Amino acid sequence: NAGVTQTPKFQVLKTGQSMTLQCAQDMNHNSMYWYRQDPGMGLRLIYYSASEGTTDKGEVPNGYNVSRLNKREFSLRLESAAPSQTSVYFCASSEPPGNEKLFFGSGTQLSVL
């Protein structure tokens, strides 16, 4: 049982390049999330998906797109990377309301030069 698998672990991009962060969970969770973590700030929600086929913007969605490919997979795409997107990114999934423990991927450290 792998939990939440997130790739890649590290990535360096040049300004304007694109990339996709991949996330998959094997716990049959409906809800999946993408967060970014910056120094001195709490984790901030970029996008979330409450169920397969639905996605919604979070607190900081600008410059990102997401795809909920199926119940297992939720990807995050940077179409044209900017230095302000240098951050650590975490994918997470949660159990249904009432028992909503959060499970996190191992994180992606992204640097945009």
Add this chain to the structure above:
Amino acid sequence: KNEVEQSPQNLTAQEGEFITINCSYSVGISALHWLQQHPGGGIVSLFMLSSGKKKHGRLIATINIQEKHSSLHITASHPRDSAVYICAERNIVRGNQFYFGTGTSLTVIP
């Protein structure tokens, strides 16, 4: 403004000491979570609380609903407890999303 506030931001303790980390949160939560982030970066969920107290090994989490306050206690601290501890609320008034504190960085010295 972050609605979830933690204190202290940094904490250094001697091995064996009793440690308390505090968290204040906002109105309308369905649950309060404590998370641990290890130096390698991975985040694991320690506790989810909606009332009372929970214990797991040397870790104890409490919540006071009236005061909108939660504490994480570590008894007989050990160097392997060194990590960042994050408080998070799931807020049903604010879109039923998770909101996170900035974390408390704990270092336990042998």
